[in-house]
Amino acid sequence: MVHSNCTKVAEPKSTGVKVVIVGAGFAGLACAIECVRKGHEVLILEKFKDLKSLGEYLFSALIITFGSNVGRIFERWGLHDQIWPICNHLSQLTIHNANGEILTVQHLTQLRYGAHSYSGHRGALHEILFSFAKSLGIEIRLAQDVTEYVESEGEAWVVSNGEKIVADVVVGADGVRSRARNLVLGHDDKPKSSGYAIYRAWFDAFERGVDKDPRTKFMTENGDCFHGWIGPDVHMLTSTARGGRSMSWVITHRDEADIEESWSFPGKIEDVLKVVEGYDPTCAAILSKAPSCVDWKIVYRDPLPTWISKGGRILLIGDAAHPFLPTSAQGASQAIEDGVTLAVALQLAGKDNVRLAIQAWEKIRYQRVRRAQLFGEQVRDMWHKANPEARGEEVEMPSPEWLLGHDSEEHAYEVYESTAQDIKENGYELPELPV
Ligand SMILES: Cc1cc2nc3c(=O)[nH]c(=O)nc-3n(C[C@H](O)[C@H](O)[C@H](O)COP(=O)(O)OP(=O)(O)OC[C@H]3O[C@@H](n4cnc5c(N)ncnc54)[C@H](O)[C@@H]3O)c2cc1C
Structure with a gap:
């Protein structure tokens, strides 16, 4: 139910709340889009100098899935007709064991809990969101390096390229290597290795002869197609898109490498093949078709005790607040839910109650995010063990x-008032985290 004084799409700049967002990844863009729809004024500051460089950074993880919990948001933004044609259209997932024996053929529905899920090329999907944000008139300043986060009783500000930029709210959406996390919360923690890494590749199936090789042509013959192999501490997923023309694979395996400096490198196909030695030869045949791959170390952090600054006007969203394991397929989706929830909380609270809005936002999000993170661990363990x-x-x-039937916008409208009231009456305390 929408609050009596609010509409889901408000007049531009009608709330008087000014939001500065650091980072134009999925978290920052979605937060900006939803803030504008709720009547707030928004500015995004992004480090990369152009969309191409930003895209290259984001492309490195190649395929991304948005669950129907965020599919319903994309649909509400009117983006379905742009996004759907560039996504995989998969009707089933066939899972094999390491010997190639079929363990299950899982039927995949295109509509789940009333919305689509979307799975496609990460850079292409990001570009659609970027263009949509621009079409709403959102100012995105590129080549910005935010170096300071400061707040006082009545405002917050950042220093970007030496310039002070003031707002009511500052959102740190600056990713897993967040500087905001360090500056705002004083956490100077090195990301921990999760003990796993992923080799990933995306390539043209026809150019690489997938359709000619008798061992691999089944991936291109019947439109888009999705197969997985599971073995001890390994899982490999491969799918085709664009009617079998594009192919991608990901293979998750044990990797204890130190990840202090960097965690995404060019990988070597010969190392990838070592992971599937003794496996169904189809795996090696598929993996060796890729011209190159990325070796992506999966980093993790213990849950932060809070995502909000001491003064209450600066907050973290997305990977800056809570990195995810890829097996949850929810990192970007939860990042988007963060922004949607924040925009509603700020709308319902109004400019004079921004700090209350931010506390209520965190309270609404905190347990759900942790539950979604734990879901990723459960899926990994289900396949690896x-x-x-x-x-x-x-x-x-x-x-x-x-997880997937959730509507973060509706939910925020439903629970904001009672959450805010509870904070006013009983003080601010975060709920216990599920373990
Ligand atoms: C291998 C892998 C597979 C994944 N698969 C999925 C999946 O299928 N589904 C899913 O939902 N999620 C998936 N994820 C997770 C998902 O990619 C992330 O959770 C999501 O992209 C995080 O978005 P973000 O905007 O928080 O961070 P980012 O995308 O990292 O964006 C942060 C932005 O902040 C900018 N920035 C940083 N510092 C500054 C600064 N000082 N000043 C200005 N700008 C700055 C950066 O340039 C960048 O543009 C996967 C992740 C990995 C590693």
């Missing part, structure tokens, strides 16, 4: 309603 006898649903990718 699968009982050799496991078949059918025991190895299928779960699609829980609490």
Whole structure:
């Protein structure tokens, strides 16, 4: 239910709340889009000097999935017709064991809990959101390096390229290597290795002869197609897009490498092939078709005790606040839910109650995000430690309603007033995290 004084799409700049967002990844863009729709004034500051460089940085993880929890947001923004044609259209996921035996054929529905999920090229999807943000008149300043975050009783500001930029709210959406996290919360923690890394590749299936090789042509013959292989501490997923023309694969495996400096490198196909030695030869045939790949170390952090600054006007969203394991397929989706929830909270609270809005926002998001992070660990363990006898649903990718049926915008409208009231009456305390 929408608050009586508010509409879901408000007049531009009608709330008087000014929001500065640092970072134009999925978190920053979605937060900006939803803030504008709720009547706030927005400015994005992004380090990369142009969309191409930003795209190259984002492309390195190649394929990305947005669950129907965010699909419903994209649909509300009117982006379905742009996004759907460039996404994979997969009707089933066939999961094999390391010997190639089929453990399950999981039926995939295009509509789940009333919305689509979208899976496609990360850079292309990011570009659509970037253009949409621009079309709404959002100012995105590129080549900005934000070096300071400061706040007083009545305002917050950042220093970007030496210039002071003042707002009511500052949002740090600056990714897993967040400087905001360090400056705002005083956390100077080195990301921890999760103990896993992913080799990833995306390439033209026809150019690389996938359709000619008798071992791999099944991936190109019947439109888009999706297969997985699971073995001890390894899972490999491969899919085709654009009717079988584009191919991507990801293979997750144990990797304890130190990740202090960097965690995304060019990988070597010969190293990838070592991971599947002794596996169904189809795996090696598919993997070796890629011209190159990325070796992506998966970093992790313990949950932060808060995502909000001491003064209450600066906050972190997306990977800056809570990095995800890829097996949850929810990192970007939860980043987008953060922004949607914040925009509603600020709208309902109004300019004079920005700090209350931010506290209520954190309270609404904190447990849900942790639950979604733990879901990623459960999926990884389900595949990496699968009982050799496991078949059918025991190895299928779960699609829980609490996660994918969620509507973050509706939910924020429903619970904001009671959450804010509770904070006013009982003080601010975050809920216990699920373990
Ligand atoms: C291998 C892999 C696979 C994944 N697969 C999925 C998936 O299928 N589904 C899913 O939902 N999620 C997935 N994720 C997670 C998802 O990619 C991230 O959670 C999401 O992209 C985070 O977005 P973000 O905007 O928070 O951060 P980022 O995308 O890192 O954006 C941060 C932005 O801030 C900018 N910035 C940084 N510092 C500054 C500064 N000082 N001044 C100005 N700008 C700055 C950066 O240039 C960047 O543009 C995956 C992640 C990995 C590693």
